[in-house]
Amino acid sequence: MNGFFDIPSDLQHSWLGLIGLHLREALIPVAVGLLLALPIGQLCVRVRWLYPPVLWVTTILYAVPSLAFFVVLIDYTGQSETTVMIPLAVYSLVVLVPAIVDGVRSVPQETLAAATAMGLGPVRRYLQVQLPIAVPALIAGLRVATVSSISLVSVGTLIGNQGALGNLLADAMFYHRPVLAVNSVVTTAVLAIVIDALLVLLRKVLTPWAPPASGGSRSAGRGGRRTPGRAAKQRSVVRPRPAALAVQDTAPVKDTAR
Amino acid sequence: MIRIDSVTKRYPDGTVAVDRLSLEIPDRSITVLVGPSGCGKTTTLRMINRMIEPSEGTILIDGVDIQKQPVNTLRRGMGYVIQNAGLFQHRTIVDNIATVPRLLGWSKDRARGRARELMTRVGLDASLASRYPYQLSGGQQQRVGVARALAADPPVLLMDEPFSAVDPIVRKGLQEELLRIQEELGKTIVFVTHDIDEAIRLGTMVAVMRTGGHLAQYAPPAELLSSPADAFVEDFLGADRGIRRLSFFTSAGLELTTAPVVALDTTARQLAAREAEIAEVAAPHLLVTDLDGKPLGWCAPEDFPGAEPGRLLSFGRPFEFGKDSLRAALDCAVLSPTGWAVAVDAEGRAVGVASQETIGEAIRAAHAERRKADVAG
Ligand SMILES: Nc1ncnc2c1ncn2[C@@H]1O[C@H](COP(=O)(O)OP(=O)(O)OP(=O)(O)O)[C@@H](O)[C@H]1O
Ligand SMILES: [Mg+2]
Numbered sequence: 068m069n070g071f072f073d074i075p076s077d078l079q080h081s082w083l084g085l086i087g088l089h090l091r092e093a094l095i096p097v098a099v100g101l102l103l104a105l106p107i108g109q110l111c112v113r114v115r116w117l118y119p120p121v122l123w124v125t126t127i128l129y130a131v132p133s134l135a136f137f138v139v140l141i142d143y144t145g146q147s148e149t150t151v152m153i154p155l156a157v158y159s160l161v162v163l164v165p166a167i168v169d170g171v172r173s174v175p176q177e178t179l180a181a182a183t184a185m186g187l188g189p190v191r192r193y194l195q196v197q198l199p200i201a202v203p204a205l206i207a208g209l210r211v212a213t214v215s216s217i218s219l220v221s222v223g224t225l226i227g228n229q230g231a232l233g234n235l236l237a238d239a240m241f242y243h244r245p246v247l248a249v250n251s252v253v254t255t256a257v258l259a260i261v262i263d264a265l266l267v268l269l270r271k272v273l274t275p276w277a278p279p280a281s282g283g284s285r286s287a288g289r290g291g292r293r294t295p296g297r298a299a300k301q302r303s304v305v306r307p308r309p310a311a312l313a314v315q316d317t318a319p320v321k322d323t324a325r
Numbered sequence: 326m327i328r329i330d331s332v333t334k335r336y337p338d339g340t341v342a343v344d345r346l347s348l349e350i351p352d353r354s355i356t357v358l359v360g361p362s363g364c365g366k367t368t369t370l371r372m373i374n375r376m377i378e379p380s381e382g383t384i385l386i387d388g389v390d391i392q393k394q395p396v397n398t399l400r401r402g403m404g405y406v407i408q409n410a411g412l413f414q415h416r417t418i419v420d421n422i423a424t425v426p427r428l429l430g431w432s433k434d435r436a437r438g439r440a441r442e443l444m445t446r447v448g449l450d451a452s453l454a455s456r457y458p459y460q461l462s463g464g465q466q467q468r469v470g471v472a473r474a475l476a477a478d479p480p481v482l483l484m485d486e487p488f489s490a491v492d493p494i495v496r497k498g499l500q501e502e503l504l505r506i507q508e509e510l511g512k513t514i515v516f517v518t519h520d521i522d523e524a525i526r527l528g529t530m531v532a533v534m535r536t537g538g539h540l541a542q543y544a545p546p547a548e549l550l551s552s553p554a555d556a557f558v559e560d561f562l563g564a565d566r567g568i569r570r571l572s573f574f575t576s577a578g579l580e581l582t583t584a585p586v587v588a589l590d591t592t593a594r595q596l597a598a599r600e601a602e603i604a605e606v607a608a609p610h611l612l613v614t615d616l617d618g619k620p621l622g623w624c625a626p627e628d629f630p631g632a633e634p635g636r637l638l639s640f641g642r643p644f645e646f647g648k649d650s651l652r653a654a655l656d657c658a659v660l661s662p663t664g665w666a667v668a669v670d671a672e673g674r675a676v677g678v679a680s681q682e683t684i685g686e687a688i689r690a691a692h693a694e695r696r697k698a699d700v701a702g
Binding site for chain 2 (some may be wrong): 178188196202
């Protein structure tokens with residue numbers, strides 16, 4: 068009963084079960100965050116002055132420790148997964164909103180003018196032109212948000228074993244089985260890497276139109292290259308916001324230099 | 326006909342971009358708006374498809390106020406081409422071109438078929454159809470831009486400095502292509518540029534605008550060159566407007582001489598028989614042609630016959646008699662090492678030569694002719 072994959076019975080899950088739980092607790096918040104960020108981002112693009120205050124708010128919310136969220140939420144949602152997922156969804160906004168705004172804004176003026184001149188109304192313009200062109204930026208944002216979320220789920224262990232793989236950390240101390248801690252850390256890291264790779268794959272499938280990146284697999288959030296002479300016009304697509312602190316390594320920081 | 330009727334555009338910050346502009350844009354021709362940066366060309370163009378709404382005045386197309394129809398319907402009936410093409414980077418070339426037909430409800434297959442047809446028309450290889458814009462050169466992208474604007478066969482084409490981001494050689498190719506397309510399709514084209522040469526090359530009518538959105542002159546290019554309305558227009562046309570104006574005079578009236586033109590197999594006896602004739606035109610050299618009559622080069626009379634074709638003086642670039650302008654003829658003469666221009670026919674056979682003096686006379690005659698016509702008209 069001391070093996071790497073022997074999970075203490077108080078967690079009520081096998082190792083694979085914990086992985087499933089962990090993924091659910093990490094990914095649902097990002098999905099919800101995306102659903103919120105799309106309209107917020109679009110609003111910020113249309114109403115320019117809204118963007119800075121929205122950024123402050125998301126940043127401030129990001130600065131609130133999850134524990135503080137738990138204290139407040141526990142009265143409403145109890146010691147549940149939901150209590151863990153709400154703060155994670157809120158945190159994801161700090162990356163996703165700028166990703167959408169910068170992505171949509173990265174659409175060149177000429178492209179928009181051409182779309183308007185061809186008789187595409189605002190809705191068509193958004194769905195057929197701006198959003199597709201923002202996909203690389205959006206996925207770059209999703210990569211940061213997902214990886215961050217995967218690492219943050221573990222905090223849920225504080226409210227009664229709602230931290231999925233993170234619960235192994237508490238159990239490692241409780242049962243004096245350091246190997247459980249190793250399991251927790253390694254499994255979480257592998258999950259993060261796998262999900263990140265899947266997102267890169269998704270980007271490749273969704274954006275056959277993007278020129279092959281010269282910088283290798285790291286160059287996630289690139290808007291499509293325009294004609295050569297205008298490379299200078301390119302803006303950074305995703306600004307690494309504080310969320311990057313947990314995941315510097317996978318954040319598309321490099322791209323901002325391009 | 327597009328009628329711009331005392332249109333003014335005042336931006337919210339008070340800038341008057343266009344000031345009481347009136348312009349009648351004839352059908353099936355290219356009308357060029359030209360002027361220095363910031364003079365209101367783009368604003369004028371964009372008022373025609375209502376991307377910008379005028380503050381005062383009306384714009385009528387075939388007598389109908391453009392305010393009277395839904396804006397997107399109006400726009401789908403007008404092609405629009407801009408600098409850097411503004412292609413949709415996330416769509417293939419063929420889908421870029423098919424955009425407006427798709428908006429108009431054509432089936433995907435029909436729209437793509439039409440797109441492929443247009444690619445040929447604008448000189449794009451069919452193999453580029455499934456590429457993405459980043460895989461094309463600037464010139465090719467610009468062609469796609471033109472094809473996309475033509476896709477739904479709109480009667481009107483608005484073009485805002487479409488060729489200004491490509492190099493001069495590509496630009497010349499695109500301009501020729503546009504003239505050809507215009508000839509074939511008979512579109513009403515409104516073309517914005519800040520390059521007066523481009524304006525003169527393409528325009529049936531040229532509207533010169535000056536800063537503040539005023540119309541300085543509206544005239545066919547030849548008239549612009551011969552009688553600029555004021556100092557601003559004259560200045561804008563540049564120092565060599567006299568030379569440029571020669572582009573509008575045909576070389577057909579030029580008096581050529583064939584006296585110094587000799588075939589390679591001409592014998593000394595034959596040459597001697599023509600001596601008086603050659604002396605009369607005072608040609609410094611003989612133009613040697615091959616047996617087909619194609620020019621080979623100039624040769625001093627004392628070295629002929631017996632001159633090796635490889636050692637003749639280069640005759641530079643000939644002009645095509647009757648087709649090229651007096652400007653081309655003069656250019657040949659100025660560049661020729663002998664000071665004489667070589668005229669050829671469509672097959673490239675020499676039809677005669679002309680000295681700078683002869684060309685000068687032809688220019689004076691053409692000017693006199695033009696003045697007489699102006700007085701009469
Ligand atoms: N949205 C705007 N708000 C205020 N002023 C504007 C706006 N757009 C253009 N202008 C001003 O209107 C004038 C005409 O602009 P316009 O773009 O029509 O010039 P243009 O002739 O096309 O110049 P260019 O050759 O540089 O493209 C300029 O002085 C410009 O600064
Ligand atoms: Mg302009």
